[in-house]
Amino acid sequence: MVMEFLREIGQVLGAGDALRIHYTVIDGRGAYFENVVRLLSFSETEIVLKGRRGSVRVAGEALSLGKYFAGDVVVRGTILSVSREGGDA
Amino acid sequence: MRSCEIFIEGIGAARAVEKIVRGGVPVLAARVQKKGVTVRVDGKHREKVFAILRGSCYNGKNVRFAGLLRLMRLGMARIGLIAGALVFAGLVLFFQGRVLRIEVVGSGAYYEAEVLRTLAGEGTKLFSPPPADRARITAEILSLPRVSFCALSHEGGVLTVRVEVSDEALPLAGGCLYAPADGVIESLTVLAGTACAAVGDSVSQGDAIVRSVTLVGEEELPVTVIASVTVRYAVDAEYAGSEQQALAQAYLEHGAIEELHTQRTEVGWRVTGSALAYAALNLG
Numbered sequence: 001m002v003m004e005f006l007r008e009i010g011q012v013l014g015a016g017d018a019l020r021i022h023y024t025v026i027d028g029r030g031a032y033f034e035n036v037v038r039l040l041s042f043s044e045t046e047i048v049l050k051g052r053r054g055s056v057r058v059a060g061e062a063l064s065l066g067k068y069f070a071g072d073v074v075v076r077g078t079i080l081s082v083s084r085e086g087g088d089a
Numbered sequence: 090m091r092s093c094e095i096f097i098e099g100i101g102a103a104r105a106v107e108k109i110v111r112g113g114v115p116v117l118a119a120r121v122q123k124k125g126v127t128v129r130v131d132g133k134h135r136e137k138v139f140a141i142l143r144g145s146c147y148n149g150k151n152v153r154f155a156g157l158l159r160l161m162r163l164g165m166a167r168i169g170l171i172a173g174a175l176v177f178a179g180l181v182l183f184f185q186g187r188v189l190r191i192e193v194v195g196s197g198a199y200y201e202a203e204v205l206r207t208l209a210g211e212g213t214k215l216f217s218p219p220p221a222d223r224a225r226i227t228a229e230i231l232s233l234p235r236v237s238f239c240a241l242s243h244e245g246g247v248l249t250v251r252v253e254v255s256d257e258a259l260p261l262a263g264g265c266l267y268a269p270a271d272g273v274i275e276s277l278t279v280l281a282g283t284a285c286a287a288v289g290d291s292v293s294q295g296d297a298i299v300r301s302v303t304l305v306g307e308e309e310l311p312v313t314v315i316a317s318v319t320v321r322y323a324v325d326a327e328y329a330g331s332e333q334q335a336l337a338q339a340y341l342e343h344g345a346i347e348e349l350h351t352q353r354t355e356v357g358w359r360v361t362g363s364a365l366a367y368a369a370l371n372l373g
Contacts, residue, residue: 039110040103042119042121042126043102065116065118065119066117067115067117067118068110068115068116
């Protein structure tokens with residue numbers, strides 16, 4: 001019950017957003033992701049990143065990773081779509 | 090920029106990359122290959138990555154170093170070739186700034202001996218630096234007879250001296266060069282023609298000193314003589330009047346007289362000594 005109360009306060013204050021994966025896509029170059037907890041899947045056509053709340057699926061061509069450390073991930077290649085899955089997508 | 094690439098064989102590219110990151114090694118880049126994944130990390134973390142992978146089902150192979158470190162290793166592997174190339178480049182640069190050949194070109198190319206003598210006087214010869222004071226050399230060459238243009242250029246180790254003579258001079262005279270007086274040849278300059286005498290020879294006035302032919306193989310071909318000769322002859326003349334008047338008259342007739350001696354006579358004064366007579370053909 002306390003946890004429910006705290007979660008409600010967090011939502012009002014916008015704390016929930018802070019735990020989601022944030023990303024910026026640069027057309028034709030790649031994308032930059034923050035708050036990444038884990039790399040779930042990695043191939044040339046699909047990369048799945050898991051955050052604290054949900055995950056993000058990146059679909060594209062000739063995908064590769066740039067720098068990956070401390071929750072920050074750079075995805076290079078041609079990105080066709082980025083979609084949120086699960087959690088507070 | 091001292092990074093290295095490691096190829097990790099095995100399934101699960103994502104797991105392999107995740108293991109490395111969880112082990113505290115920042116991944117700089119990762120690329121999926123056919124049978125695994127190539128991961129780029131900082132060179133100082135190479136051993137740590139292999140340690141992380143050692144305990145799992147992954148095989149890590151050091152593919153290659155990247156960036157500056159790779160260049161350094163490639164360079165060390167070919168140090169002999171690089172050293173040889175540097176020595177070669179150094180020698181080329183050094184000798185580019187030296188005189189490797191001297192060429193005298195132009196219509197005045199027959200002045201090659203004089204040009205080389207002038208250059209040598211300024212310290213310019215094979216393997217020496219090119220002349221610093223080109224203006225002085227040019228002026229000296231321009232003072233040669235009939236020379237109307239002179240230019241020096243140094244490129245690719247070749248010092249080129251272009252000498253042009255003027256065609257506006259008097260028409261060339263034909264014939265041989267003859268001795269101007271009875272005496273001994275003091276100096277002889279022959280640019281074209283065949284010399285019949287040498288310095289130190291005794292000649293009589295009218296003797297041919299330089300003939301208007303040149304020997305080509307076994308054949309004599311006609312040429313225009315370009316030559317000059319100086320003959321030292323004895324002076325023995327008597328003049329009326331005072332000694333001063335006699336000396337002045339002797340100077341007017343013979344020029345500067347060496348070993349000068351005067352003697353009083355019934356008529357006036359006798360002047361003896363030696364003087365120089367000069368003759369030239371198409372020269373000066």
